[in-house]
Amino acid sequence: MLIVLLPEQPLLAGATDPALHWWRFEREGRCLESGEDSLNQLRQRFSGERVRALAPASVVNLFRVRLPAQRAAAARAALPYALEDLVSQELDELHIVMGPRRAEGRVSAAVVSHTPMQSWLEAFRQAGMRLEALLPQAALHVEESPDQALLVMPSPWPEQQDQVLVLSAIEEPVLLDRSLASIWITRRLLALEPAEQKLSLAGLSLEELGLTLPDTVEIQAQPVRDQLEPALQRALRNAPPFNLLCGPYAVSMAAPPWRKMRPALIAAGVALALGLAWLTGEHLILAQERDSLRTEIDRLFDRGMPNARRENPAQQFRQTIQGGAQVDPDSGLGPLLHAFFSVLKEHQNAQVSQVRGNLDSIEVELKVASFSELEAIRAGLAAQPGLTENLEGADSENEGVTARIKVQRSGS
Template identity: 50%
Template sequence: MLIVLLPEHLQPDSPGPVRMHWWHTDRDGSLLDTGHDTLEALHGQYPTERMRALVPPSAVTLYRVRVPVRKASAVRAALPFALEDFLSQELDELHFAAGPRRPDDRVAAAVVEQSNMVFWQELFEQAGWRLEALMPLSELHAELPPAGVLRVQQSPWPTDMPLVIVTAADQEPVMMEESLLGIWLQRRLADRDPEDRILELYGVDAGALNLGEDAQVIPGPDLSSELLEPALRRATDTRPVFNLLTGPYASGMAAPPWRKMRTTMIAAGVLLAVMATQFGLETWTLARERDRLQAEINSLFDTTLPTSRRVDPVTQFREALEGGGSSGNGGMGGLLYEVLAVSSKDGKAEIREFRATPVDMEIELHVASFAELETIRASLAAKPELRETLQGADSGTEGVTARLKVERSKS
């Protein structure tokens, strides 16, 4: 993931390409590389990385307010009215983002100008980046010191002027120039009870702050080198606790709009896959049936018309039957017609198999009894142009099966 720090006092009319400090981290937030470059150059170097940005303290203000509602959407709706007394600008000109609820049951909130939000997002989009999260820089140092303690530390971040970080259990983190720290602390300590005027100063000279005698100062070493890595880990959390990309700006950080329909799309995809599989199986089954029927037609053609070259069996069968029926001498069509006329008269017999040539035919008949068989043979023998021969007969419980050979008489 890439983390970039927006420059302080960045404006739409800022001259030249905008260069930003950046940090490249792995999934655990461990630092892999760092540098100072433009967004376009970063896109060329890391085209597939995810991008998050940090907003400097000069562009965003953090508050802690009491909001009685608990639902996230209700908290966001109530923030402008809860902060109205602290703001000098019109509410329509400002963007409000809700942060986590603190141990004192108050809600952290951030306020930033709408124009800056639009400008920052356009800046990243023009460079080819889809901004995933936009976080206040101060919020990365929200570790709470003990109650009644103001903790002051040197900032580890590269900024135009050296900054210090002030944290307390009853307020959001504040980052300011070190030159302003003395005046700010004097006013802040004056608002606190005497027992709560405890200062922890890490890497900050207490003598330059002109603090009153009632302030209890606890000095400590400069720990700024140890603050950067934990802050980067917080910045790379899967769900950042404080993200300015909410409300009208949420589409830039959240998952793409189609992801909300992912469940429906998956279900539709599964249904389409099932339908496609079913269609494929039906097509395969029909193709097998077609091939089987074609093979049976070809086999029947080779049996009944052994001397003909197979081109279109159905048409050739039809032409043979029509030609045989219309010819004066009979032929296979006429012979088949006469045999069928005799055997099917009064529904006496069932032809189960036959093999025919233009001059003779072998058929297998199934009749109810030998008497019916003899009747059929007598009817065939009564036709002077036909000669029949009984080649065999078997009787069973279901009737008699006989094999006859019928041919045209040569006389």
């Protein structure tokens, strides 16, 4: 997550891209790094990061008002009219966002002009960055407000050392210039009952603020604590209050559709890569087997048909086997195979398990239904002119008889 602090000056189109303070957090909320870069530089460095921006307190005003309506829809409709006497601009020039109800029953609200809103969003659009939330800077300190009166401390934000953070039990947090702080604080204190006029100072003195207060105001000193890190942690929450990207500026805080599909896309890419690798491996294996088979066919052709010209060995073997039944003793292995299978085709139940041979003889291992069928096959082979057959072995099994027959040319 990338948190960007917007400048007090509007981001004008065509103007120089200013350097913005930023902080980058990991998923668990630990700050990884921070710096100061322009939006274009941030896009180049963190193109895949989710981005939230903080609207400066000098541009966004925070209020608390009483609304009679209890339903959220009715309260949201009545809110602009409750703020009408508190703002100096026309209501149609303002973007008003209703915040949560506070403990005292009043409703919080954030008010900002449409002009800076449009300039901020246009700057992010031109930089090619998707902004998922826009939060008022001062609203991040509301949980640090005291239970009573006022708490004043130096601003924890970078390059805002001339400002003070004023926290109130009954008002929204305010970041003020030190020159204006005395007027604002004095007015808020005098509006309280004498028993409630209390002022806590953390790291500041009355002289530094230019304050001259009556004796009825109780002054307390408090230690200075780091307020920046807790404020940034609140900006990381899943549903932060006062998200200004609502109404006409509404955007979904959900991740883009492609980001939700990223695990599935990665898995699909891995599966596709594995599939391509497997197909490539299979192709190489089949190519090797093809080349080996072609070599073996050529070798068998040269041995079985030594006087024939090799053109298409498989077709030439087929033609030789389908030729006449007469055996030419000098014609190679083909006539032996033809003579054997011409006899075997008369016995449909016989199955050939293995064939081994050379130019002069072949040895066939086959399975037949019975010894009588085996003897019929042997008789058929013996009737072939120019051939002799020998039974090399026979075994009886539950499903038939397994035998090895050797067929060779007469005189071999």
